[in-house]
Amino acid sequence: MTTYDIRVVDTRDESLLRAWWEAGAAATADRPIDAWPAWEVSRRALPFPRTDGRLVLLSAVDAGVTVGAGMLFMLRHDNTHLAEGEVFVHPDHRRRGIGRTLLAELERLAMADGRTVMIGAVFAPIDAESPGSLFAAEMGYPVASAEHTKVLDLKEAPAHWGPIDAEVAAALGDYRVVVFEERIPDEYIDDFCGLLSVFIGEIPTGDLELEEASWTPERLRDNERRAAAIGRLQVIGAAIAPDGHLCGFSDVKIDRADPRHAAVGGTLVLPGHRGHRLGIAMKLATHRRTAELFPSCAYVETGNAGVNATMNAVNARMGYRVVERCLDVQKRL
Ligand SMILES: CC(C)(COP(=O)(O)OP(=O)(O)OC[C@H]1O[C@@H](n2cnc3c(N)ncnc32)[C@H](O)[C@@H]1OP(=O)(O)O)[C@@H](O)C(=O)NCCC(=O)NCCS
Secondary structure, eight states: OOOEEEEEOOTTOHHHHHHHHHHHHHHTTTSSSOOSOOHHHHHHHTTSOOSSEEEEEEEEEETTEEEEEEEEEEESSSOTTEEEEEEEEOGGGTTSSHHHHHHHHHHHHHHHTTOOEEEEEEEEOTTSOOHHHHHHHHTTOOEEEEEEEEEEETTTGGGGOHHHHHHHHHHOTTOEEEEEESSOOGGGHHHHHHHHHHHHHHSOOTTOOOOOOOOOHHHHHHHHHHHHHHTEEEEEEEEEOTTSSEEEEEEEEEETTOTTEEEEEEEEEOGGGTTSSHHHHHHHHHHHHHHHHOTTOOEEEEEEETTOHHHHHHHHHHTOEEEEEEEEEEEEO
16 A cells, blocks of 8 residues: 655755665665765755755655655756656665656656656676666666776776886877866866766767767866765866877766765867877876875765776776666657
């Protein structure tokens, strides 16, 4: 019997937000990494006003207890046909239709906003299905891109990077790698927006119906301001070509309120500039800087498509190991 209500969470009401957060934390506790952001991170990030899109949080409430959590994000600057949705149900309340009901409400909200495609990420052990993967399949969300979540031990791995440094030094030629924190310097902002705008087209995304992003200096600065305000540090490695323009980037994000782990956002070297070990050079630089700034950071997480041979090789050399599958699922609404 359905006894729960679905409610939109007012993110400024900290007790409602906390209850929503706890349901999500319980639902993701079996993941092999600390996948759910720490409360101190979520309580700052989630209520912060967004200029890049619209975030909606839903709670499923049963007799005053929040038993399920839904999250919907709809981009504003590009990919306006798309909505990203995720649902989480407390393990004690599963198989009662709560996940299905939350998802139906997310889909309704997305369609009301004119979105035609919903995408989401579900996680599963390497050799098995999970409640999430079985649920997605049942809800009409086939896998559009199969990825792996990978983890690098930041305290142990750098000790083994000496031989890679030597290879990088031999291959760099007139290219340089620099690291920026928080903010891209004005002189590189147009180049950097250009890189971000072509990124999606340069990585394998399977059958995901993604369009190119469109980054402007204004959008980038907004993003930087938001990151700074919510305490998220971006360590950005950039490759500079012999002509002085940026030809690649790789970033690491880490929350100051929970610096136990960090995550790679993306890595790209423009096609005309490959073969100089720039990808791995930028990653070594960002990871070293992260370790320097946050000695308590135990691991860095990344994810990339199983078919992305180059990136997989770079990650394996650095010491990344696969910990789970990440399935990007998609449905036409
Ligand atoms: C996936 C999840 C949200 C499902 O929540 P739920 O409330 O148990 O889902 P429902 O009861 O609405 O299930 C709907 C249907 O999905 C399928 N399903 C859900 N969980 C399943 C499982 N463990 N095994 C097999 N099928 C499953 C069933 O067909 C189910 O219908 P049925 O119970 O009538 O057979 C929950 O397991 C969860 O929070 N997992 C961790 C987070 C996650 O993976 N989220 C999904 C993607 S963002």
